[in-house]
Amino acid sequence: MKVYLDCYPCFVRQALEAARYAGATEAQQRQTLDEVLGLLRRAAEGLTPPEIGDRVHRVVRRVTGAQDPYRAQKAAATREALALYPRLVELVAASGDPLDTALRLSIAGNIIDLGPAPQYELWAVVERVRAQAFAVDARDALRAALDALPKGERVLLLGDNAGETVFDRVLVEVLWERYGLPTTYVVKGGPSLNDATLEDARDAGLHQVCTVIDNGADGPGTILARCEPRFQRVFDAAPLILAKGQANYECLSDQRRGVFFLLQAKCPVIAADLCDLGSDVPTGGIVLAQR
Amino acid sequence: MKVYLDCYPCFVRQALEAARYAGATEAQQRQTLDEVLGLLRRAAEGLTPPEIGDRVHRVVRRVTGAQDPYRAQKAAATREALALYPRLVELVAASGDPLDTALRLSIAGNIIDLGPAPQYELWAVVERVRAQAFAVDARDALRAALDALPKGERVLLLGDNAGETVFDRVLVEVLWERYGLPTTYVVKGGPSLNDATLEDARDAGLHQVCTVIDNGADGPGTILARCEPRFQRVFDAAPLILAKGQANYECLSDQRRGVFFLLQAKCPVIAADLCDLGSDVPTGGIVLAQR
Numbered sequence: 324m325k326v327y328l329d330c331y332p333c334f335v336r337q338a339l340e341a342a343r344y345a346g347a348t349e350a351q352q353r354q355t356l357d358e359v360l361g362l363l364r365r366a367a368e369g370l371t372p373p374e375i376g377d378r379v380h381r382v383v384r385r386v387t388g389a390q391d392p393y394r395a396q397k398a399a400a401t402r403e404a405l406a407l408y409p410r411l412v413e414l415v416a417a418s419g420d421p422l423d424t425a426l427r428l429s430i431a432g433n434i435i436d437l438g439p440a441p442q443y444e445l446w447a448v449v450e451r452v453r454a455q456a457f458a459v460d461a462r463d464a465l466r467a468a469l470d471a472l473p474k475g476e477r478v479l480l481l482g483d484n485a486g487e488t489v490f491d492r493v494l495v496e497v498l499w500e501r502y503g504l505p506t507t508y509v510v511k512g513g514p515s516l517n518d519a520t521l522e523d524a525r526d527a528g529l530h531q532v533c534t535v536i537d538n539g540a541d542g543p544g545t546i547l548a549r550c551e552p553r554f555q556r557v558f559d560a561a562p563l564i565l566a567k568g569q570a571n572y573e574c575l576s577d578q579r580r581g582v583f584f585l586l587q588a589k590c591p592v593i594a595a596d597l598c599d600l601g602s603d604v605p606t607g608g609i610v611l612a613q614r
Numbered sequence: 615m616k617v618y619l620d621c622y623p624c625f626v627r628q629a630l631e632a633a634r635y636a637g638a639t640e641a642q643q644r645q646t647l648d649e650v651l652g653l654l655r656r657a658a659e660g661l662t663p664p665e666i667g668d669r670v671h672r673v674v675r676r677v678t679g680a681q682d683p684y685r686a687q688k689a690a691a692t693r694e695a696l697a698l699y700p701r702l703v704e705l706v707a708a709s710g711d712p713l714d715t716a717l718r719l720s721i722a723g724n725i726i727d728l729g730p731a732p733q734y735e736l737w738a739v740v741e742r743v744r745a746q747a748f749a750v751d752a753r754d755a756l757r758a759a760l761d762a763l764p765k766g767e768r769v770l771l772l773g774d775n776a777g778e779t780v781f782d783r784v785l786v787e788v789l790w791e792r793y794g795l796p797t798t799y800v801v802k803g804g805p806s807l808n809d810a811t812l813e814d815a816r817d818a819g820l821h822q823v824c825t826v827i828d829n830g831a832d833g834p835g836t837i838l839a840r841c842e843p844r845f846q847r848v849f850d851a852a853p854l855i856l857a858k859g860q861a862n863y864e865c866l867s868d869q870r871r872g873v874f875f876l877l878q879a880k881c882p883v884i885a886a887d888l889c890d891l892g893s894d895v896p897t898g899g900i901v902l903a904q905r
Binding site: 328329331332333335336339349352353356357360361363364 | 619620622623624626627630640643644647648651652654655
């Protein structure tokens with residue numbers, strides 16, 4: 324997805340918020356804003372929002388000297404999600420359709436995102452998403468794809484934010500227990516916003532249930548050109564890809580056919596971009612899309 | 615009030631919205647954004663938000679060629695407010711404290727503001743503001759100032775947005791009928807956002823109840839340095855000044871002692887700036903402040 328003009332105010336806001344998360348002084352905040360205004364002017368039209376976001380958060384890290392401005396927020400989000408984990412497992416165990424429940428929980432976890440919408444009530448979101456109609460609904464296509472995959476083939480799950488990882492773990496477990504499919508879970512190669520890194524995935528216990536790798540890049544989403552060749556080969560060879568969150572959608576929606584995107588539409592720009600796949604995608608809509 | 619860093623994302627958003635109100639093409643929207651990002655980088659630290667907003671909206675008008683991008687919105691806001699006018703008059707007539715009711719209605723009308731918060735339900739806001747506690751409450755000081763003013767002295771009322779003018783008309787009538795004080799009502803010398811001009815004031819019927827003058831400037835609020843000398847003299851000589859809305863507060867809060875500010879705090883930046891005058895000023899708080 325290319326960047327929309329509506330993304331620009333959001334980048335400026337995010338830059339300021341990220342600088343403050345990093346403990347920036349007033350002068351550092353001002354310098355961050357100034358540099359970000361400049362880079363937004365120079366940003367080429369063909370870039371995706373995560374490619375610009377990557378540069379924005381790079382400015383924040385350089386100006387503030389904070390290598391991982393969201394470290395504390397990420398750890399807190401993982402702790403909060405882990406506290407809910409037993410209840411998530413119970414919901415799946417009690418469900419007549421464990422895959423559906425696990426998909427919904429994974430999508431519910433996508434609310435943990437300090438970019439577009441810093442405020443949320445985690446369990447209230449779980450309850451909402453459990454009952455909510457899909458705004459874009461590729462569940463049948465996903466079921467067919469899972470059924471067609473030979474047992475033992477690996478699903479590639481592109482993760483998103485720390486804490487959301489715990490919700491994805493429930494989905495990973497269902498893919499293994501119900502479909503006999505192991506998962507390779509992908510995190511970022513370095514800190515970017517509140518995206519999960521290897522450390523965050525370990526905190527969530529993901530290494531206990533699947534293979535966890537990083538993509539070698541420290542930008543948001545999956546900016547293929549910046550990922551390591553090792554990851555690019557895994558990506559190209561994967562028979563089935565599940566991609567979590569807005570940034571992965573923004574990076575990959577025009578890149579490779581057949582990727583399944585699981586996310587909550589947390590801003591009107593994404594919602595509008597998805598409208599050709601669903602009759603009406605509202606902000607807050609839950610999405611399982613295949614492009 | 616000096617500009618805060620939090621104002622920058624809002625300027626970028628407003629520029630894009632204003633360009634679209636003006637019917638800008640995609641290319642014009644892009645050029646507007648590009649120029650506004652550049653001017654925000656160059657903006658001096660000591661400027662007030664309206665001084666920057668003035669430049670932003672000047673870019674919009676120049677790039678789009680629209681002399682008055684908000685013309686239709688202003689006319690519609692005035693029509694909507696005029697439809698409520700008989701009910702506003704009834705509320706004052708039935709009130710045990712007509713000045714208090716008229717002040718509240720004038721503050722309620724301040725919701726009509728396409729800068730910070732384009733969405734509102736006008737009558738719901740009237741009902742809310744009638745019952746709401748003042749977050750900053752200088753009513754006693756204002757009553758004392760009105761009582762001390764010799765009959766026939768003119769109150770200077772600095773207007774804000776089109777449509778809001780109708781609500782101010784009710785206050786103008788109370789000042790005349792209850793205090794024997796005529797009002798000079800000030801509008802902008804040219805279009806800026808949805809601020810009222812002479813044309814908008816006439817549409818609201820203000821010329822029937824008071825003297826209406828313009829300040830000679832086409833920026834938001836009251837940027838004294840850009841106003842005509844004729845208006846500056848009126849401002850300097852005025853024994854009592856009521857200033858409506860955020861932009862007038864932002865322009866004048868550090869300029870002259872004793873000005874009374876009537877507004878709704880429509881953004882967290884203003885709310886925070888006002889906090890030294892009230893115990894806690896929330897976004898949405900109603901304010902009658904004297905600096």
